[in-house]
Amino acid sequence: KxxxxxxxxxxxxxxxxxxxxNCSFTDSAIYNLQWFRQDxxxxxxxxxxxxxxxREQTSGRLNASLDKSSGRSTLxxxxxxxxxxxxxxxxxxxxxKFYFGSGxxxxxxx
Amino acid sequence: DxxxxxxxxxxxxxxxxxxxxxxxxxENHRYMYWYRQDPGHGLRLIHYSYGVKDTDKGEVSDGYxxxxxxxxDFLLTLESATSSQTSVYFCAISVAGNTEAFFGQGTxxxxx
Numbered sequence: 001k002x003x004x005x006x007x008x009x010x011x012x013x014x015x016x017x018x019x020x021x022n023c024s025f026t027d028s029a030i031y032n033l034q035w036f037r038q039d040x041x042x043x044x045x046x047x048x049x050x051x052x053x054x055r056e057q058t059s060g061r062l063n064a065s066l067d068k069s070s071g072r073s074t075l076x077x078x079x080x081x082x083x084x085x086x087x088x089x090x091x092x093x094x095x096x097k098f099y100f101g102s103g104x105x106x107x108x109x110x
Numbered sequence: 111d112x113x114x115x116x117x118x119x120x121x122x123x124x125x126x127x128x129x130x131x132x133x134x135x136x137e138n139h140r141y142m143y144w145y146r147q148d149p150g151h152g153l154r155l156i157h158y159s160y161g162v163k164d165t166d167k168g169e170v171s172d173g174y175x176x177x178x179x180x181x182x183d184f185l186l187t188l189e190s191a192t193s194s195q196t197s198v199y200f201c202a203i204s205v206a207g208n209t210e211a212f213f214g215q216g217t218x219x220x221x222x
């Protein structure tokens with residue numbers, strides 16, 4: 001069974017910092033890895049999807065990388081803003097299912 | 111929100127009663143999923159569907175059943191609600207199994 005871990009569980013940074021969120025998975029036979037954002041009381045918003053054949057994807061200030069061999073993905077957020085405050089979740093897809101990590105709760109202080 | 115509607119958005123029900131949650135999509139996506147989200151457990155898959163009348167179990171399927179008679183609707187039924195099923199339930203859709211997933215806004219269910 002796939003196990004997905006996200007470290008740290010919580011992170012507090014001042015506005016303007018560049019930061020990295022980590023996601024690790026135990027089974028490297030994934031089809032893709034997806035990063036989501038969740039605001040309190042809301043659903044999940046898709047941020048980036050990386051296929052297993054890709055190394056990274058970029059969208060605006062977000063960059064996600066994938067290293068299947070080491071079972072790791074990172075989400076890089078450049079020039080963080082208070083509006084980036086949310087919980088960030090990663091999900092690895094294999095065996096017809098998405099396996100989620102428990103998330104990193106990010107607080108960006110003005 | 112990628113054309114996904116969950117209903118109801120909030121529900122309080124009594125232990126032992128049956129409850130049905132509905133997920134409706136307007137995207138004609140083949141795959142649909144039901145997850146529950148609980149503090150300390152994250153998101154866990156209950157059931158999923160890969161086509162009309164084609165469903166399979168996830169990791170926490172006990173006490174739940176699903177039905178998909180039309181592409182656009184995926185129903186989750188709690189056969190006899192228990193307090194342990196108090197949770198936030200999310201529906202998700204994807205074009206194929208390994209493509210981008212989109213989530214609904216969730217249904218907050220409280221079993222008293």
